[in-house]
Amino acid sequence: MNMGYNHQQIEQKWKKIWEDNKTYYCDTKDFSKPKYYVLDMFPYPSGQGLHVGHPEGYTASDIMARMKRMQGYNVLHPIGWDAFGLPAEQYSIKMNQHPYNFTKANIERFKKQIQSFGFSYDWDKEIATCDPSYYKWTQWIFLKMYEKKLAYIDFRPVNFCPALGTVLANEEVIDGKSEVGGFEVIRKSMRQWLLKITDYADKLLDGLDDLDWPNSTLEMQKNWIGKSIGAIVNFKIKGHDDLSFDVFTTRVDTLYGCSYTCLAPEHPLLDKIVTKEHLEEVKKYQEEVLHKSELDRQKVNKDKTGVFTGAYAINPINNEEVPIYVADYVLLSYGSGAVMAVPSHDQRDFEFAKQHNLKFKKVIENDLVDQAYVDDGPHINSGLANGKNIQQAKEIILEELKKLGCGKEKISYKLRDWLFSRQRYWGEPIPMIIMDDGSLYPLHESELPLVLPELDEYKPSGTGESPLVHAKQWLNVVIDGKHGLRETNTMPQWAGSCWYYIRYIDPHNDKEIGDKKLLDHWLPVDLYIGGAEHAVLHLLYARFWHKFLYDEGVVSCKEPFKKLFHQGMILGSNGEKMSKSRGNVVNPDELIIQYGADALRLYEMFMGPLEASLPWSSQGLEGARRYLDRVYRIYSEKEYLDKFSDENSHELDFSYNFLVKKVTQDFEKLQFNTAISQMMIFINDVYKAKSLYRPYMEGFVKLLSCICPFLGEEIYQSLGHKELIDYTSWPIYDENLIKLDNVTIAIQVNGKLRGSVEVKKDIEDDDLKEIVFKLDSIIKHTKDKQIKKVIVVKNKIVNIVAI
RNA sequence: GCCCAAGUGGCGGAAUAGGUAGACGCACAGGUCUCAAAAACCUGCGGAGAAAUCCAUACCGGUUCGAUUCCGGUCUUGGGCACCA
Numbered sequence: 064m065n066m067g068y069n070h071q072q073i074e075q076k077w078k079k080i081w082e083d084n085k086t087y088y089c090d091t092k093d094f095s096k097p098k099y100y101v102l103d104m105f106p107y108p109s110g111q112g113l114h115v116g117h118p119e120g121y122t123a124s125d126i127m128a129r130m131k132r133m134q135g136y137n138v139l140h141p142i143g144w145d146a147f148g149l150p151a152e153q154y155s156i157k158m159n160q161h162p163y164n165f166t167k168a169n170i171e172r173f174k175k176q177i178q179s180f181g182f183s184y185d186w187d188k189e190i191a192t193c194d195p196s197y198y199k200w201t202q203w204i205f206l207k208m209y210e211k212k213l214a215y216i217d218f219r220p221v222n223f224c225p226a227l228g229t230v231l232a233n234e235e236v237i238d239g240k241s242e243v244g245g246f247e248v249i250r251k252s253m254r255q256w257l258l259k260i261t262d263y264a265d266k267l268l269d270g271l272d273d274l275d276w277p278n279s280t281l282e283m284q285k286n287w288i289g290k291s292i293g294a295i296v297n298f299k300i301k302g303h304d305d306l307s308f309d310v311f312t313t314r315v316d317t318l319y320g321c322s323y324t325c326l327a328p329e330h331p332l333l334d335k336i337v338t339k340e341h342l343e344e345v346k347k348y349q350e351e352v353l354h355k356s357e358l359d360r361q362k363v364n365k366d367k368t369g370v371f372t373g374a375y376a377i378n379p380i381n382n383e384e385v386p387i388y389v390a391d392y393v394l395l396s397y398g399s400g401a402v403m404a405v406p407s408h409d410q411r412d413f414e415f416a417k418q419h420n421l422k423f424k425k426v427i428e429n430d431l432v433d434q435a436y437v438d439d440g441p442h443i444n445s446g447l448a449n450g451k452n453i454q455q456a457k458e459i460i461l462e463e464l465k466k467l468g469c470g471k472e473k474i475s476y477k478l479r480d481w482l483f484s485r486q487r488y489w490g491e492p493i494p495m496i497i498m499d500d501g502s503l504y505p506l507h508e509s510e511l512p513l514v515l516p517e518l519d520e521y522k523p524s525g526t527g528e529s530p531l532v533h534a535k536q537w538l539n540v541v542i543d544g545k546h547g548l549r550e551t552n553t554m555p556q557w558a559g560s561c562w563y564y565i566r567y568i569d570p571h572n573d574k575e576i577g578d579k580k581l582l583d584h585w586l587p588v589d590l591y592i593g594g595a596e597h598a599v600l601h602l603l604y605a606r607f608w609h610k611f612l613y614d615e616g617v618v619s620c621k622e623p624f625k626k627l628f629h630q631g632m633i634l635g636s637n638g639e640k641m642s643k644s645r646g647n648v649v650n651p652d653e654l655i656i657q658y659g660a661d662a663l664r665l666y667e668m669f670m671g672p673l674e675a676s677l678p679w680s681s682q683g684l685e686g687a688r689r690y691l692d693r694v695y696r697i698y699s700e701k702e703y704l705d706k707f708s709d710e711n712s713h714e715l716d717f718s719y720n721f722l723v724k725k726v727t728q729d730f731e732k733l734q735f736n737t738a739i740s741q742m743m744i745f746i747n748d749v750y751k752a753k754s755l756y757r758p759y760m761e762g763f764v765k766l767l768s769c770i771c772p773f774l775g776e777e778i779y780q781s782l783g784h785k786e787l788i789d790y791t792s793w794p795i796y797d798e799n800l801i802k803l804d805n806v807t808i809a810i811q812v813n814g815k816l817r818g819s820v821e822v823k824k825d826i827e828d829d830d831l832k833e834i835v836f837k838l839d840s841i842i843k844h845t846k847d848k849q850i851k852k853v854i855v856v857k858n859k860i861v862n863i864v865a866i
Numbered sequence: 867g868c869c870c871a872a873g874u875g876g877c878g879g880a881a882u883a884g885g886u887a888g889a890c891g892c893a894c895a896g897g898u899c900u901c902a903a904a905a906a907c908c909u910g911c912g913g914a915g916a917a918a919u920c921c922a923u924a925c926c927g928g929u930u931c932g933a934u935u936c937c938g939g940u941c942u943u944g945g946g947c948a949c950c951a
Contacts, residue, residue, distance in 0.1 A: 279870050283946065286869065291950075312951060325951090367949085397950045404951085410867090411949060477950055595945070669891070671879055675872090676944075683878070686892055693906095737880070740890035747890095809886035814932040816886055854931055860885045864931045 067692030068699075070659030073777045078178065080776075086789055087183040089139045091568055091581050099136035100585055101127050102564055102624075104593025104601075107145045107556075108169035110154065113176040114641060115649045115667070115679060120592045120630040122664045122770070123673055123733055125182045127590055129769040130730050132183075133793040139585060141188035141567040142177065144170050148556045149232065152489040155521045162489045162521070166193060176652065180660050181772045183789070188567045192559025197566060198491040199512035200576045201558050204608065206494060206505050207615055213259045216503075219482055221527070223251035228525035230486045250353055253527060256484040256493060256552060260607045264288050264476045267606055275626040277674075280598040287599045289477025294461055295399060297469040298324060298376040300336055301384055308332050308376070311398030311475055315464070316456035318380045319445040320405040320426035322416065325369065325388045327395040328352040336387065338373030345370055345389055352391045367392055367415040378403075379469040380446070380460065390415060398475050410435045427453075481604065483555060488521055488530040490553030496540055498547035513549075529553060560601055561608040564588050564623060582618055587625045595629035602627070628733055631676040633667070638678045649679055661771035662688035668735035668770055691774060694746055694767065698778045703755065712754040716800040718745055719759040723796035726766045735770070742766065757782075762794035810835055811862040812844045828855045835861050 081087065103124050106117060128140040146166050155162040170191060177184070190197050208214045222231040226246035230253070235242045260267075268288050271281050293313035300306045310324060326333060328349045337345045348370045369390025376387050392411055393402050406416035407425045413435035416423060426445050429436035442448045447463065448456035464470025484493065494506040494513045506513055516537035524532050531551040532538065540547050562576075568585045569577035602624075609623040634640060635647030642648065654663050666687035671677045697703045722745045729738035745763060749755060761782060768775020768788050779788040803824060808831065810818045818840040822831060832853060835841055841863070848865035855861050 279945085282870060286947080289948085289950065293951080310951080314951075392949050392951090394948075394950070397948075402951050409951065411951070414949095475950080477948065479948085598946075669878090675879090677878065680878070680892070682892055690891085736878090737890085740880075743890055807886080811886080811932070814885095814930095819886065852931065854885090856885055860932085862885080862931055 067688070068695040068774070070661065070773070071656070074179070074181070074655075074660055074773045077773050077776050078181070080787075081181075081183075084787075085187070086787060087140065087185050088187055089137065089141075089185045091139060091585060093137055094584055096135055096137040098139065098585055098589075099128075099131040100139045100564075100588045101131070101590045102140075102567075102588045102592070103142060104591070104597065105143045105145050105560070105563060106173060107148055107150075108166065108173045109150060110165070110169055111643070111648075112169075112172055113651055115651050115654070115663075116633045116641065118180050118182075118651060118664070119633055119667050119673070120594070121177070121180065121182050122667055123628070123630060123735065124590070124592045125180075125664075125772075126668070126730060126735065126769045127733070128183050129772065129789065130793065132789055133765060133769075133791055135792070139188070139567065140184055141190075142182070142184040142186075143188075143190035143563055143567065144173070144192065145556065145560050145563075146170065146191045146193035147490045147554075147559060149487075149489075152487055152521070155489070156523075159520055161517060163193065166191075179652070179655050180664065183772070188570050190563060190566050190570050192491075192563065193489075195512040195514050196573065198559065200566065201491050201554065201562070202494045202506075202511050202513060203508060203576065204562060204612070205491075205554070205558075206508070206511075208258060208611060209495070209505055211611075211615075213262060213611065214483070215257055215259065216254060217257055218252045219255045219257070220250040220252050221255075221486075222248050223253075223527050224248045227523060228527070229523035230527050251527065253486070254552075255482055256550075258481040258483045258607075260481045260604075261476060261478055263607050263610055264290065264478050266610050267478075267603065270606065270610070270622050274622060274624070276624075277595075277627065277629055280595065280602070280627065280629070283598045284603055287478065287603060289475075291475050291477075293473055293475060294457075294464070294470055295473045296403060296464060297379065298401075298403070299379070299469075300387070301375040301377055303336065306332065306335060308401050309399040310401045310403045311473060312403055313475075314405065314408065314453075314457075315460050315470070316442065316445075316448065316451075316453050317405040317408045317426050318378065318403065318460055318464075319442075319448070320407050320424045321378050321383075321385055321403040322406060322422040322424050323386045323388055323404045324376050325390045325393045325402050325404055325415070326372075327393040327400040328389055328391055329395045330389070330400050333372065333389060336372060336374040341371060341373035345372055348389060367411065367418055369415065369419065371419075379464065379467055386421070388415075388419070396479055397477060406435065408435050408437055410437065481607075483558075484552035485555050486524075486527055486529045486551075487553050488515070488518065490555065491558055492531070493550040493552055493554060495550040496542065496547040497550060498542070498545055500545070504542060504547060557601060557604050561605045562612070564591075564605075565612070565618065576617060579617075586618055587620045587623055590626045590628065591624040592628050592630060594632075598629070629674055631672070631674050633670075634676055634678045636679050636681070641679075649681075654684065658684055658688045659691070659773070661774045662691055665691065665739065665770050669739045671736055673733050673735060690743060690746070691771065693750075695774065695778070697746070697749060697755075698760070698764075698781060706753065706755045707757050707760060708754050709757050710754075711756040711758075714752045714754055715745075715748060715756060715759050717803075718748040719756075719762065720796040720798075720800040723762060723766070723794045724798075724801060727793070727796075730769070738766075739770065764788065765791060765794055806858045808835075808858070809860045810838070810841060811860065812841065812865055814862060817841060817844050824858060831855060831861065835863075 101124050103121055128138050131138045151162040151166050154165060192198060205214060222236050224231050224241045224246050227241055231241060231248060236248050239248055240246060241248055268290055271284060291313050293311055294315040295309045295311050296315065297307050297309050367390065369388045372387045372389055374387045375384045378385055404412040406412045406421060406423045408427060426442055427436060427440040428443055429440065439453045441450050442456045445456060448459045451459060461470060492513045492515055494511060496504040498504055516534040518530060518533055521530055524530055529551040538549050540549060565577055565582060569581050572578060605623055609618060612618045613621055635645060637647060639645055651663060662684060666684045669687060722741050725741045726738045764775055764778050765788060776788050805821050806824050807819050807821050809816060810820060818838055820834060822834060845863060845865045850863060850865050852864040
């Protein structure tokens with residue numbers, strides 16, 4: 064049983080005061096102070112409630128919000144709910160209830176838990192993506208995209224499970240079988256909506272340059288967009304004068320080394336060119352590949368499977384006949400769905416050629432026998448390009464191809480258009496009507512929001528279509544006397560999270576997505592904190608929508624999130640990921656009751672660097688609580704209060720000023736663990752001090768209150784202050800009081816530590832040397848040796864090189 | 867297979883424009899107080915050695931007066947992936 068302060072009483076008291084006073088309300092129309100917008104990735108309100116991992120990022124953003132308030136910023140610190148999603152739909156099928164009901168209940172539970180942590184969110188700005196007043200504007204953005212021809216319909220394969228009668232997410236498919244029930248899953252082509260994110264590929268790539276984001280995330284986005292500059296080369300087919308196909312290559316310089324070509328199994332040309340003798344084999348291969356999911360196709364990476372089509376292509380550069388294969392390592396969705404294979408200079412082609420006994424032809428000098436040579440070097444067997452390096456050879460060969468009319472430069476991207484429709488109920492309805500004559504009717508802005516109809520049952524339709532096909536009344540529409548059916552596909556969960564940071568700024572506006580003046584003032588987000596698992600998808604989609612809204616004039620900055628930080632994961636005490644199945648999930652509710660929210664916040668920030676994944680330790684939490692008890696004792700027990708003084712004895716001058724400097728700098732860099740360790744050192748010093756200078760003691764409470772707001776507020780009030788601590792001023796420090804007169808110099812002989820000496824700061828090198836050579840241990844270690852050199856690093860070290 | 871991180875005491879970690887390795891905390895041990903225990907406080911705490919000293923930041927090399935930090939290679943763990951031509 065802990066005998067420290069009564070955290071439960073203190074927490075209840077301040078929670079009520081903050082709520083009653085709307086302490087953290089942000090007047091977004093107040094432009095008199097500089098703005099600071101600090102944002103958390105909003106949570107999906109799952110049925111499990113919060114776990115200890117959630118508050119790590121929230122505490123970090125809260126510390127920043129609290130510091131910036133004291134520093135005089137107008138701080139926008141909102142939270143909301145990413146409320147559409149698969150688990151709610153699955154649960155509603157099970158319970159045959161509208162998913163809104165328990166989504167609402169989950170939100171209430173999450174909200175209560177979040178409030179118990181004392182996060183300084185402005186609840187006036189709360190939004191939920193499943194709220195019609197919110198998704199009205201998600202639909203509005205979609206319509207704008209449709210208007211600009213960025214949304215289009217096409218057929219795409221999906222995971223369809225005939226037994227369940229539904230389309231499955233990749234996550235729900237395990238080894239080609241449905242996760243639920245283990246039924247067969249097939250690839251079925253279905254009508255889908257896509258967003259043309261590829262139109263923004265260059266803008267998305269260029270925008271990365273100005274962002275204060277983790278390098279690894281920038282790198283991942285860059286690789287995801289995957290811009291590569293290469294060429295397309297047209298190959299004619301032997302015996303078919305009218306048929307040809309394009310290959311895409313980034314190594315057109317190796318064209319003379321091409322010994323076969325390869326088409327993707329779905330390539331439309333295949334039907335026309337496969338010879339009779341090989342038809343059966345190719346069909347069988349295509350069939351096999353279609354049963355593999357895209358994920359499986361990628362997994363099998365050792366065997367390069369494929370079959371010969373019987374057809375030959377003509378290499379345009381030298382008119383050589385090369386066999387045409389079909390292989391699933393070639394993807395229809397990238398480049399042109401066909402490759403020219405150069406086994407000697409591409410590792411994948413190398414492996415395929417080995418397995419299928421195909422020819423190798425070196426076009427760059429090298430001695431490698433068991434792998435492809437991919438480095439630069441003088442070309443051989445390459446006509447005009449002989450003797451040239453890769454860059455020169457590319458230019459020469461491309462020039463020749465252009466003259467022959469069968470090649471040109473081509474920029475390719477890995478990025479594909481975004482498959483934007485889901486055959487689900489619990490998502491934003493796509494505001495389109497498909498008229499009986501096949502034409503599309505987009506809803507008018509005045510017809511938004513298009514609200515999800517209630518259904519009798521939420522079960523899958525059986526055909527793979529959305530359960531919305533059951534809403535007959537909602538489905539059938541007549542416009543100007545013509546009949547049509549509403550689109551039954553809904554939007555993916557990403558949609559609502561693509562622009563929520565915009566809505567927080569003006570969440571109650573029912574006239575427009577947000578007042579332009581306010582959006583211009585508050586965007587971009589100054590600091591965005593969330594998990595690294597969103598490094599690509601969410602963060603790329605949100606940037607895409609933002610750039611579109613910029614082009615539409617809705618927002619005036621080109622990037623939504625100026626600075627990004629990924630908090631790490633909190634692992635179970637055994638170092639494994641926390642999960643229900645492992646039984647190592649730690650519930651924060653009980654910890655708050657037992658140790659208090661402040662202790663939990665403090666511990667999570669002290670565990671280690673914010674970005675690191677760290678194992679949970681309940682003993683560590685006890686240590687954090689012990690520290691807070693010590694702090695509280697100093698501010699509440701007579702023994703210490705008697706030492707408080709309005710006169711500075713200068714005892715704590717260094718300790719305090721150094722503390723303020725370090726904490727201010729570390730907070731700014733989100734290095735909370737080292738800031739806290741300095742706060743611990745300060746309290747250790749306070750314990751030893753004879754006199755406690757009141758302004759220092761108050762300054763410390765302000766620093767502490769960012770991490771531990773309940774205790775901070777309580778102590779600040781106990782010191783006699785009527786106002787809350789939240790909007791006071793941030794402590795300042797005096798650089799002069801941190802400067803030291805003396806420094807300790809380490810002394811090395813041949814790089815090994817042999818002593819140390821305290822001297823005046825900035826002492827002259829010669830004076831220092833004189834002192835050093837009088838030291839016993841140095842005399843001992845240098846006698847019988849010849850001094851070769853003495854290296855002096857100012858105020859740090861002396862190294863004597865002696866042989 | 868590719869890409870990106872990271873490997874430091876019993877544990878979480880600290881220290882890198884190259885300069886006294888182990889701050890701060892946890893755990894543990896000893897002590898004070900107590901009839902006793904808990905709490906609190908004090909002391910110790912990388913390994914070897916009596917000591918001098920030696921060894922030690924995943925491993926092997928290199929650069930340097932000096933390397934946890936820089937370079938090359940290897941191994942391990944974590945994260946990401948769309949075989950990207």
